[in-house]
Amino acid sequence: MSLLRKHSARKGSGFGKSRSKSVDIGYTSQDLPSLRRQRTIAYKRMCKALEVGIxxxxxxxxxxxxxxxHQDIKKISSDFESAHFTILEILDDSNSDDSELQERFDEIYYKVISIYRSLTNSASSASHSQCSGFSNVRLPKIQLPNFAGDVKRFREYLDTFNALIHNSTSLNVIEKFHYLVSSLSGDALTVVKTFPLTSDYYRDAYDALVSRYKSKRELVFTCWKDILNIHFNFKNSKELRKSLDLFDENLCILKSVNLPVDQWDFVLVYHILSKLDSNVRLDFEEKYSKTELPTYAQLQDFLHSRCEALLRDTHFSEQPKQNKTVDKVSFASVPSKHVTTSHTLIAAMEKQPVTSVTVSPATTCSFCNGPHTISSCQEFSKKSIDERVKIATDRNWCFNCLKKSHQLKNCNSIFSCRTCKRKHHSLLHKDVHVESSLSVSYLDSKSQTDTTVLLPTAIVQVQDSSGKRHSFRALFDTGSQSNFITQSALKRLNLKYTQTSASVIGLGKETASILGDVTCNIGSTINKSEFLIDLHVLSSICGEHPSAKLNTSGWAHVNSLSLADPGFHNPGAIDLLLGADIFAESLLTQCIKGGSNQPIAINSIFGWLLLGKTHLAPVSIRQSSETTLTPQPLLSPNRSSLKSLKSNASREAKQETNLQQRKNSLYVEVNESSSSPRKRQS
Structure with a gap:
């Protein structure tokens, strides 16, 4: 039934409403052109819908x-019907043209609906068949790759992480942050570890990681360096294949960053030929003697063919390994020690001897290829510990079992160092765990002086076992390779440390015992920056710093600065010593220099740090003129005070006794004729 016939059938109800609407609006014959245009537009839209549907x-x-x-098809139909019926009301009669137009519109309308149903039904059937086809197939889980800081691997890591984690709508921000941290290691993990593990800092950590490693220049330089340093070993077919694959890999990366690699034929060919063996180079020259300038593709094909030939030749050149057969060996003769053997058990009487025992090849030393383990290798044992570590690093050995088949993170050995029980081989253990260039300097002079050297200090926030933060005074030492905390500070934090028997070496190779190791969360008092730091626990780090009150008059360049340690000029206890790594990580770009004998101000995440030569306060100078300052021992639990001054005679006697008792202590002595300290030894 057409819409026109529907209108006629509804003449008593719907049509009456339309009529009353037209009357209320007040359409007249003057509105016919506008109504016809409205009807024509609706008709053409329906025709276009049919055309697209086909x-x-x-x-x-x-x-x-x-x-x-199709979403607008009902509105199009409504617009057509409204205009068409209004036209009929105004004309009060319908001619044949109006009826034909109505019938054509109805036909187009129902064709569009039919096409839509056909398409949706076919899509539903295809989806159902696809789901049923894969209903019994369980796809393997995609493992999130680990990124340790290799700039050549960052692009593939970032694409995978973005697809699985960063762009996922089913994960919240804190979940994405945890996935980011768990997929990083090494230098890459250090980049994001400076940010607190909260949702507010995920984007900052992500952007910092991308900014650090998504550098086109660094990527290009790294790839080109690998190309220049590559070597081709034709005596080892497997090593040759690795070199060829590495060369192709670097070229592919350079090509992916839109460098004109295809135009480098002459440069690449010349460089590779300079790395080849003379015989191989002659073979290539003979093969392409008639080619004026061989292309890289020709050289690549030549090298790969040569590599494949060498690999196939190994099937004939390698001698099969013969299993040793020991005849007439009974069960009783088999040693009870842990020996890797394979036995063939034959059903027989209990005392019947076994005719043969097949023994697997003996263990081969990773260092000298001798028939013994590396633990028994005398040549390797003769090396110093540093030399052993270098050998293990250069040969890519596992640091725990000293085997080259895997790395430390994949080592399944249940054994560890017999001395410290840590995850490394006993042959790589160092008796002195910390070789620190600890160089906290307290310059005590026997001559009268009004100057001293101020080292940078800061008030830092350290998190205790319950998550509460406490303020401590930290000293920055750019000569130290490690970080330290006092035992008293650790008690305030209610943190437990792991005991160790290591020592720290300072000036003059004097040592001090380390009580243990602990990991603390250290933050700034002025912002949200944090560090997760491994510290060594000492009974005491050093004496008070500065050793006497400073004269700060005339320091106009620091008056308006937010200082990291507002009480820097007064002598005070040191709770933490932060080494060169933390000092470098915390520095910002601003630096302000003062006048003569005034410290320099360096901005950091902890605030402005002050360091340099400066004057003592007058009261400190007077005390200095009355007595000779006692050398302050580094890492000594006893602290001398400059405030308790006795008579000259008794003080000199006491200092002489103290110097005799502390003759092995570590300190920096200043030459009487000079106010500058001796060169510190690491």
């Missing part, structure tokens, strides 16, 4: 457009 049956790309038309 195309969509064969062209998948047209279906989205057709579905958009």
């Amino acid at each position: 195309l969509a049956t064969d062209d998948i790309s047209q279906r989205e457009i057709f579905y958009s038309y």
Whole structure:
């Protein structure tokens, strides 16, 4: 039934409402042109929907457009019907043209609906068949790759992380942050560890990682350096294949960053030929003697063919390993020690001897290829510990079992160092765990002086076992390779440390015992920056710093600065010593220099740090003129005070006794004729 006939059938109800609406609006014959245009527009839109629908049956790309038309099909029909019925009301009669137009519109309308149903039903059937086809297939889980800081691996890591984690809508921000941290290690993990593990800092950590490693220049330099340093070993077919693959890999990376690699034929060919063996180079020259300038593709094909030939030749050149057969060996003769053997058990009487025992090849030393383990290798044992570590590093050995088949993170050995029980081989253990260039300097002079050297200090926040933060005074020492905390500070934090028997070496190779190791969360008092730091626990780090009150008059360059340690000028206890790594990480770009004998101010995440030569306060100078300052021992639990001054005679006697008792203590002595300290030894 056409819409026109529907209108006639509804003449008593719906039509009456339309009529009353037209009367209320007040359409007249003057409105006929506008109404006809409205009806024509609706008709053409319906025709266009049908045209797109017909195309969509064969062209998948047209279906989205057709579905958009179908969403408006009822509105198009309503617009056509409203204009058409109003025209009929005004004319008060319908001619044949109006009836034909109505019938054509109805036909187009129902064709569009039919096409839509056909397309949706076919898509539903295809989806159902696809789901049923894969219902019994369980796809393997995609493992998130680990990134340790290799700039050549960052692009593939970032693409995978973005697809699985960063762009996922099913994960919240804190979950994404945890996935980011768990997928990083080494230098890359250090970049994001400076940010607190909260949702507010995920984007900052992500952007910092991308900014650090998504550098086109660094990537290009690294790849080109690998190309220049590559070597081709034709005596080892497997090593040759690795070199060829590495060369192709670096070229592929350079090409991916839009460098004109295809135009480098002459440069690449010349460079590779300079790395080849003379015989191989002659073979290539003979093969392409008639070619004026061989291309890289020709050289690449030549080298790969040569490599494949060498690999196939190994099937004939390698001698099969013969199993040793020991005849007439009974069960009783088999040693009870842990020996890797394979036995063939034959059903027989209990005392019947076994005719043969097949023994697997003996263990081969990773260092000298001798028939013994590396623990028994005398040549390797003769090396110093540093030399052993270098050998293990250069040969890519596992540091725990000293085997080259895997790395430390994949080592399944249940054994560890017999001395410290840590995850490394006993042959790589160092008796002195910390070789620190600890160089906290307290310059005590026997001559009268009004100057001293101020080292940078800061008030830092350290988190205790319950998550509460406490303020401590930290000293920065750029000569130290490690970080330290006092035992008293650790008690305030209610943190437990791991005991160790290591020592720290300072000036003059004097040592001090380390009580243990602990990991603390250290933050700034002025911002949200944090460090997760491993510290060594000492009974005491050093004496008070500065050793006497400073004269700060005239320091106009620091008056308006937010200092990291507002009480820097007064002598005070040191709770933590932070080494060169933390000092470098915390520095910002600003630096302000003062006048003569005034400290320099360096901005950091902890605030402005002050360091340099400066004057003592007058009261400190007077005390200095009355007595000779006692050398302050580094890492000594006893602290001398400059405030308790006795008579000259008794003080000199006491200092003489103290110097005799502390003759092995570590300190920096200043020459009487000079105010500058001796060169510190690491």
